[in-house]
Amino acid sequence: MTTARDTISEIGKRADAPRFYSPPLAPEPEPEAKQEIGIRITEQQLRARRSRSIAIALALGAFVLVIFAVTMVRLGSGVLTGPDYMRPAQTSK
Amino acid sequence: MSLTVAHAEPSLAGVGDYIELMKPRVMSLVVFTALVGLAVAPGHVNPVIGFAALLCITVGAGAAGALNMWYDADIDAAMARTAGRPIPRGRIKPGEAAGFGLTLAAFSVVSLGLLVNVLAAVLLAFTIFFYVVIYTMWLKRSTPQNIVIGGAAGALPPMIGWAAVTGSLAIEPILLFLIIFFWTPPHFWALSLYRAEDYARAGVPMLPVVAGDRETRRWILFYTLVLAPLGVAPWALGYAGPIYGAAALATGAAMLALALRVRRERVGHTASKQLFAFSILYLFLLFAMLLIDRMSLGGLFAHFAA
Numbered sequence: 001m002t003t004a005r006d007t008i009s010e011i012g013k014r015a016d017a018p019r020f021y022s023p024p025l026a027p028e029p030e031p032e033a034k035q036e037i038g039i040r041i042t043e044q045q046l047r048a049r050r051s052r053s054i055a056i057a058l059a060l061g062a063f064v065l066v067i068f069a070v071t072m073v074r075l076g077s078g079v080l081t082g083p084d085y086m087r088p089a090q091t092s093k
Numbered sequence: 094m095s096l097t098v099a100h101a102e103p104s105l106a107g108v109g110d111y112i113e114l115m116k117p118r119v120m121s122l123v124v125f126t127a128l129v130g131l132a133v134a135p136g137h138v139n140p141v142i143g144f145a146a147l148l149c150i151t152v153g154a155g156a157a158g159a160l161n162m163w164y165d166a167d168i169d170a171a172m173a174r175t176a177g178r179p180i181p182r183g184r185i186k187p188g189e190a191a192g193f194g195l196t197l198a199a200f201s202v203v204s205l206g207l208l209v210n211v212l213a214a215v216l217l218a219f220t221i222f223f224y225v226v227i228y229t230m231w232l233k234r235s236t237p238q239n240i241v242i243g244g245a246a247g248a249l250p251p252m253i254g255w256a257a258v259t260g261s262l263a264i265e266p267i268l269l270f271l272i273i274f275f276w277t278p279p280h281f282w283a284l285s286l287y288r289a290e291d292y293a294r295a296g297v298p299m300l301p302v303v304a305g306d307r308e309t310r311r312w313i314l315f316y317t318l319v320l321a322p323l324g325v326a327p328w329a330l331g332y333a334g335p336i337y338g339a340a341a342l343a344t345g346a347a348m349l350a351l352a353l354r355v356r357r358e359r360v361g362h363t364a365s366k367q368l369f370a371f372s373i374l375y376l377f378l379l380f381a382m383l384l385i386d387r388m389s390l391g392g393l394f395a396h397f398a399a
Contacts, residue, residue: 039102039103041103042103044105045103045104045105048104048105048106048107049103049104051107051108052104052106052107052108052111054108055108055111063200063204066144066145066148066204066208067208069141069145070141070142070145070208072141073139073141073142074142
């Protein structure tokens, strides 16, 4: 506790004297509420997306099978022998 | 200042909505008529190639249906008959439908060209173009002759089927084309007679909206008078046998009788509804008889044998 007679220098010698001016700190800012970035998918939307994905997979699988089957039909046994330029040349006697 | 990030809401559309977008009922008629074109064509087609051709035609028809629903979403929303379709109902966004339709169209045409033959692929591409651009985008909103000219798109599948087998065209598939072409006006005008208010609300200039009931009934009779002999023509010209001929004569006479009833009808739409329903059966019977007549069951298997 300081009295009226205390001088500034005397105050400075005391152990509990303030060493520097420290303005009261501003209160810590509240952390901003975390905002959801992007799209939150509902259960129903997730189900719809899954069913669409399965349908696309099945359609692509069927497409591959059709291409395979038509290739087999069109080439027949030729698919095993390969194109002409890969066959060994026949030598005539 | 707040920053709003606009984003697309994830779709709720299921597989069923996309199937609905392809107009499965129209697709089934397309598949059937294409199958008949494929089956009655001379020569043999491997069953795998035949199946691939039918699959491509089916997917192409579905693509055309999806693109039609994309473009006509505003009309569909205004009509009671079509308000429940996936786009007006909000299940599928217009952009999704357009992307779906274009992808299927490209896939079906390219696949048909690579797997079967180029003529069939060109005909399929033309059919999709005609239905989407000529009929949907242009004729439907501009003239009461929309379904007359636009009917060509629906009439082409038997020609595609024929071309898939032979790689060429002939008078027989052209006859099949003409039968469907002249079948379309009585079929759709019979429907539009009792849906005229719907079409008027949507701003579609169907014949009953523009010219009135009386004129429409007159034109229904006119087109049926052309259709009935055309239906008999494959038999009369020797392309089909007596089973087909008898069926074509009997069903053609029934179509004519119904068209006459529609012409005479002054109150209500009973006859129009009967004609609409019978016209579907008529086309189905005609093509089914052609299939049965042209080949026995054994012949059908032989036709599809390698």
